[in-house]
Amino acid sequence: MRLFLIFTLGAAAALSSAGAHAALNVFACEPEWATLAKELGGDKVSVFQAITAQQDAHRVEARPSLMARARSADLLVCTGAELEISWLPLLLRSAGNRKIQLGQPGNFAAADLVAKIEVPARLDRSEGDVHPYGNPHIHLDPRNVSRIARALGERLAEVDPANAAHYQARTADFLARWGKTIPQWEAQAAALKGMRVVSHHKDYNYLFNWLGMESSMSLEPKPGLQPSVAYLGELLGKLKTEPAEAITRSVYSDPKPSAWLSERAKLPVVVLPYTVGGTQEAKDLFGLFQDSIDRLINTRNPG
């Protein structure tokens, strides 16, 4: 035990002296915010990404590795709107890090900056695992990304004023590129207007709304509840009167329910990246939207 203590304290001392001039430590919950923080921070930030594109932000646990990183973070960049309700509050309480507590400049919640869709009119768990502040999958509308990027750039400058000019320049550069690309995507995605899809979870509704698509049905009977064969059977019946063109799911969703319905309803399944790293093409935020649109267009107009 004594040896252990000496080792720990020694290592801590070594690290804190070495880290005196290190970059700003950013703890990003989701891959989209990790990528955005790198875009805006460049070499002035060191970004830790808590979860990967293969993981579902609803279902993460407060793992020891996350606790260790949260302890040393200067800035926390997360979605908020209770997306991370099952693990982030516990991390914040236990990590002993004053800087990233709620209300501190080091706590950045992206969802606070944008209007949420699907704010439930009735809060009752008979409706499933509902999010009282609305649908938290906000990053899939590129106009939301613009707002969030602008605010995150300002926040980086606030938390690390010595490099404010650096963050402002990079933010302006990103916003300029982003602003130029949105109309290009919109032009391309005109081909998707009115496309009806069945989604696994309601995690693409911002994207669908932006692109003028329609998604009235989900494979989950209620948010967060697992699809059952009985419910999928109901959907199959509904699809006869309200036909759809495809079924969408994320890489992290169970492939079985969509495969089941796809086989019986003769509908193609589109696996969408959901976030950066979700597919090979979704290398950054630009790739995420480009690849999502490409995959949807290829499904609607194969070949």
Added chain:
Amino acid sequence: MFKLKATAVAAAACCALPVCAQDNADLEEIRQEIQQLKETYETRIQALEKRLQEAEAAAVEAQTKGRAAEAAQAQPSPPAGQQARGNAFNPAISLILNGVYGDLEESPSTYAVTGFADPEKINPGERGFSLGESELAISASIDPLFYGSMLLAFEEGEAEVEEAYFQTLALGGGLTLKGGRFFSGIGYGNAQHPHFWDFFDSALSQRSFLGNNYGDDGVQVTWIAPLPVYVELGGEVGAGRSLPGTFEEDTELAEVDRDKNGPGAYALFARLGGDIGPSNSYRVGVSYLDTSTDDGQFALADFDTRTGTENLYTGDARLYGVDLVWKWAPQGNPAQRNLKLVAEWMQLERKGDLTFDVPGVAQVDAFKLRQWGWYVQGVYQFRPTWRVGVRYDQLDQGSSSLGLNAANIPGVDYDPKRWSAMVDWNPSDFSRVRLQYNNDRSRQDITDHQVFLQYIFSLGAHGAHRF
């Protein structure tokens, strides 16, 4: 909106500092860069503002197309109407409902763990239908500095304050201070409330040595090291008013009321944890607990059953523990499949005086007892809502030195053991229905087949997914 002026001021302020001003050439370069930045910004901002106006107009259009309720949310502000309500600051409340149907071959009234402490709490479960421990948890931030939480357990006509503590949020430097009544941080299973257990019951070692959960009134300090791996050190001082120092309740002979200032128990723990690749994560820990019966005394182990008379013990108790948790999920996504392995070993040492046959000869002599126990368990989620688990646990009589009383108290040559298997169904994050079988050999030479069908429902605030 861009803050061009602020940018320029900030840049200028930065360059006024000695760290920035390297030499004149550099300064000139910086000035030119700023000028260039200004020019490029102005054109970009004009373009961006135009785009933003368009985007906002489009957003408003999209909103109005939606339901009226959605349109009301167009402004990024807290849900309308909430500020006006007096209960907007109500703490998070969650209620746990827990009930069980038990089928036990042997009567629970005869239950004992041969050779081990027998606090009243120890009970393998009841026969037939019964209500388990219902829990009410209330928690919230108190202010920017503190967080507070209380957990009440309701069982058979009584309510018990299991936990009621404050915790600091703003100490920084990896430090957290907790005060009040709380479950100790020693071991892995100890800090978990019954509704969080992976089995219907706790391990035999945790039951016998710690009375299911060792909680105390006191203060805890934890520190997380500033390292990329998780290293946490913790220490506690407390009153020592619970097992293994003392029983929670007075019995006819045992007096446990402590009439003194200062702490009656100390605990230390250290943990190391991290990820191995995206799919595996682990945590190992060592713990130490030091307490005593102080001036009180109590009936120890099952000496009374063995001797047929009453015996009392007073002295120190030290507990050493090692725990390991390993979790696996494909690509770190536990939603479909995941595996959780837990192993824990603990040893309890008692040292003091034993009085044999209190009402009769009252023979007093020095006494030493060292016992240990361990368990290994694995729980596998094989599809999104279903899990299966197995557990094996065993206690070891260890060694004892009874002095003059050795002749009076017959030894025990039996290691209580048990294996368990369970399957549970979890239709959502808030509900669980579990079926468990125990092959329980706690009593010497008796095998008790126990079956439990249990439900655990969680109402209200979303609980945390602890590691």
